[in-house]
Amino acid sequence: MAQPRADPGGPLLGARLPHLLYGGDYNPEQWPESVWEEDVRLMREAGVNLVSMGIFGWARLEPRAGQFDFGWLDRILDLLHAGGISADLATATASPPPWLSRAHPEMLPELADGVRLWTGARQHYCPSSPIYRDGARRLVEALADRYASHPALAMWHIGNEYGCHVPACWCDISAADFRRWLQTRYGTLEALNAAWGTDFWSQHYSDWEEILPPRRTPTWPNPGQSLDFQRFSSDALLECYKIEHAVLVKHTPGVPITTNFMRFFKPLDYWKWAAHEDIVSNDSYPDPNDPEAGWLAAMDGDLMRSLGGGRPWVQMEQSPNRVNWRPVNAAKRPGQMRLWSLQAVARGADGILFFQWRQSRAGAEKFHSAMVPHGPVDSSPTWRAVVELGADLKRLDAVCGSRVPAEVAILFDWESWWALELPSKPSTELELLDQVQAYYRHLYEANVAVDFVHPEADLGGYRLVLAPNLYLLSDVAAAGLERFVQAGGMLVMSFFSGIVDPADRIRLGGYPAPFREMLGLRIDDFLPLVTGETIGIHSESLGRGQGTVWSETIEPEGAEVLASYSGGDLDGRPAVTRQDFGRGAAFYIGTRLDSTTMGRLLRRAWVDAGVKPVLSAPAGVEAVRRVNAAGTSHLFLLNHGDTEVELEGTPGLLDILTGRRLAGSRIKLGPRQVAVLEEPR
C-alpha cells in the first residue's frame, strides 16, 4: 500500500498558513464579478483563510473541447490572494461538461440493469471511461500548469465526493476494465475459477471474455464476483483520482493533495484511498433532528483521524444551517453548528469548512444554507454564527498539529463489510455499522478515546482491540490478532467473525476456524433471530439481559462462560465467554447484546485492559484530549445537552476559548457550550 507523504508535524499547511483552516466551497462562477469584492471583504470579516475553488467549474474552464478560459479563475484567485485568502484549488473534474457527453455518450455510466444515467445533474461519468479520464487529465494538466506558482494555491482538491452518486458502472467499457483488473488479481482463469467457486451452478469460465460485472441476474450473482466487483469499483474511481494526482505531483510536488471523503461511505475502501492523500478530509451532515447525531459525528471524526494514521484532518464540508436534501430539512439549534464544529476539532480536525460560501440563487441547491445567506448578512443568525466560529478558531491555534491519543482500537475493514452484507447469509439483518455503533457508543459515552484500525495493521500500541463482526479476514490479519492477544492485549470479538477468507470462501475446520484456539471455543451452528425476537441472557457478573439478531451454539473448548442463554432451545448454553491466551485474554459475544449488558461487558474489558477514560463527566458531556509534540494537552469539554451541566476541573487551568482561568474546581457549561482547557505538561 502506498504511504502518504511524510508528515512534517505542526500546522497542516505548514508555515504558509499556520492556523486552523476556516472557509468553505466558493463558487464565484455562479455570481457576477461585481459580487466578488464583497465576497472577499466578508471572508475577511468572518476570519476565512481558505476556500475550495472551482469544484464544479469544468464547463466554464473548458467551454469547448480543448478551449480553455482561465480568465475568471485568474481574476478571482488574484483577488483572494490580495485579501490574504488561500485556495484549496479543485481540479474541477467532478462534473463533466455537456459537450463531452454529447460527443461521447459512451462515457455515461450504466446501472446493473442497463439503464443509462444522463447529463443534466452531476457526476455523470463511467469511472473506467478513457474519454472521461483523458479529458480530466488534460484539464488538470492545464490547471496545474497555469496555477503551479500562483501565490493563492495552498492545497489541491481532487474531484469531489468520489462515488457519491455513481459508485459503480456496469457498462461494456467497465466490463472490459473489470476483466483487466481480474487478470491482474488472478493471473490465470483457473485461479479465478477457484476463488469464485465457479463449479457451483455451472458458472465455470473458459474464456476471460465470458466474464461480466454482476449485472441484473435471475437470482444472486456469484458472491466472489460481487465482492471483486466492489473492490474493482472502488479501485476504478481511485484510478481516476490517481491519474489527476500524478499530474499534480509532477507540477507542484510540495502542495498537499486531498479529496473529500463521506464518513463511513460503503462503496469506497478509504484505507486504500487515504494512502494516496496528504490530508484526509471529510464531509459531515448530521441531521439536527436526530438525537443520535452528536455521537455518530464523533465516530465519523475518529474514522477520519484514523484513516490519516492519527494526523490532523479537515472537515471539508458541513452546513452552516439547513441542508436541502432530506425530506424535511431541520435548522440547526442555536449553538449547534459551533458545537459540532468544535467537536470535529476535538477529534483531530485542523480545518473547518462549509458547503458553501454564498447561497446559490439558482440550481438544485438554492435552499441549502450557506455562510452568506440570500438575505442581508446583518440580520442573519447563520452569518453571526459563522463570524463567531471564525473568531473561536483563531483562539484555538495552539491545537494545530496535535494528536488524539487512544488506547482502544476498533477493527474496521471495507472488504469484510462488503462481504458480510452480500445476500444469502444465515441472516441478512446483520449490518456491520449497527454492530460497530453498538460498541462505539459505550466508548463515546464513557469518554474513552478510540481509533479505527485496519485488521492487518500493527496493533502493538493498543491495550484493547474490538472486533465487531469481522466476517472476512486474511491470514495476515488473523495471525496479527493472535499475536496481539499473546503479547498481553485484550480482545473483544463478536459473532460471525473469522468465517471466510478474502475470496469469501468458508474457512473450514469448525467456526471460527482461525480463532478457535485463541477464543477456546467452537461454534457448531448459527441460530439467527427474526426481527423482534429476543433471547434471554443471564450472567453473575453482567446481570440479566437480552440478545437480538443472532444466537449460536457455542461449545467451550477451554473458555470460561461469562453469560448464558436463558429460556428456549439454548437454555443454559454459553452466550458470552472469556479465555486467557498467552499474556492477554479474549472475550467472545455470541449475540447482539442489549445496550446495558454490552456496556457492562465493554467496561469490564477496558478496566481489565487498564484503559483510562479521558474524564468521568455527566451524561451528554463529551471529553476529548489533544496532545501536542511538546506534551501540552488541550481538554475539550462539549455539552451536547439542552441544560447547563457542572463538572470537576482543576483550578487555574486556562480556557483558551474564553481566555479565562478556572477560579474554583467547578466548570459550568451551558447548553451546547464548549470549553477548551489548556493542561501544561
Ligand code: GAL
Ligand atoms: C455534498 C457535496 C456538495 C453539496 C453538499 C450539499 O455532498 O459535495 O457539493 O452538494 O453535499 O449538502
